[in-house]
Amino acid sequence: MKQNLIGESPAFLAVLDKVSQLAPIERPVLIIGERGTGKELIAQRLHYLSKRWDKPLLSLNCATLSEGLIDSELFGHESGSFTGSKGKHKGRFERAEGGTLFLDELATAPLLVQEKLLRVIEYGEYERVGGHTALTADVRLVCATNADLPQLAKQGDFRADLLDRLAFDVIMLPPLRKRKEDILSLAQHYAIKMCRELQLEYFVGFTEEAQRSLLDYHWPGNVRELKNVIERAIYRHGLDADPIHHLVFNPFEAGWDNSLGHSSNQTEPDQTETERHEHIQFPLDYKQWQEEQDIKLLNSALEEAKYNQRQAADLLGLSYHQLRGMVRKYGLVGQN
Structure with a gap:
């Protein structure tokens, strides 16, 4: 459901202006911001201002799934490709065909999944888990994270080549x-x-x-x-x-x-009655x-x-x- 973005501060208006410029350009976009800054709302705005506005907008939080499940959720799987799989499953890329796919918490995606994402961006192709047929993807990728991806890439915890492909331009969301x-x-x-x-x-x-x-x-x-x-x-x-x-x-x-171990009516051993009560002077x-x-x-x-x-x-x-x-x-x- 589309929600309103509220704000008139210069920092926020600058972000909205950048979103408006990026929306019609058919390139991946990376959104960086702290938790609670509205990264998914910005992704929605990018989608609805783009030429893909009347096509699907799908989301996936990469932090919520294990490596095997996120692979299947993104790219789908063939029947019997792993224990418990029943029938063919369409992944998010297939269901978002012609539209936009928003990947939140991207830094948590396993390296194997990052490699497959790189292939989709470069060649527009992917395979279902357990499959051997290349499928084409016409999907705009919008990714978000609150992590320092350049630093993770230096450490080898995030693919530097994927970061290069995603960072056509970066939207930095200001904290509140x-x-x-x-x-x-x-x-x-x-x-x-x-x-x-x-x-x-x-x-x-x-x-x-x-x-x-x-x-x-x-x-x-x-x-x-x-x-x-x-x-x-x-x-x-x-x-x-x-x-x-x-x-x-x-x-x-x-x-x-x-x-633990504290009682509000306890007094320190060396605290005198005079110290506990205000001294009263008469009259x-x-x-x-x-x-x-x-x-x-x-x-x-x-x-x-x-x-x-x-x-x-x-x-x-x-x-x-x-x-x-x-x-x-x-x-x-x-x-x-």
Whole structure:
């Protein structure tokens, strides 16, 4: 299914411009980018802007199959060519005839498969596994990886001659941290889609602090990670009418200290009672002191809960509405 590519940053627009130039040219294309940068979406755009747009577009992730299986999946096999094979099987090249074949995680392809790919590119021919008849292929090859192929070729882990054939031109996808201008528009896009999926009436938006968090985060998982963070925030926020403040970047973090052998109520042997408690000086204004303690406690609980108010309420033994009332009472800005 064709998906939209969203972004207006100079780095991203430069990529789209290059894709538009390469699309009509009948040559292999290599796409390099970190995980989650949208390599398959770029492959789709290359296909649909090419003369082959009305022909098949097939994909195969080379990392998901063993050497024997990837060989069969790409080039097909004859009946009885190996144990368990029943009947003749058409491979991806045969099914993509006239169209485009996208190979993701190319660096993981075995050397024997790389040799066969080289033959298809050079001569437009291949044989099914267990077969002896040469089949012709009119298929445009688009490959993608996040590996350093030139370095792998120097090490002998990737065929240098195949790299030469594939690198007619290379599309380098920028990571999301280099596309800061696109982060908020992408976040809004995924937020609105998730609201529609959950049948929410509207998207409540993000607080300024949440937006700053999105812009400051490093995004090792790129756009795919951003999509997860936003969708997670939408479903957790639920029907709350306030803008979204809290974002969970790491869903593997527990809401408690789960390190082995550690108890939160333990104190260091040399820690005195005076060190564990703030020294109180009399006389004092009890009401003001109590408010200060409430604010410190609220801030500590919110920080511990990563500013998830429901979790903070649980930590304090309060209801969600009780905690929200105290947050508003003391004017804790940004803790909505």
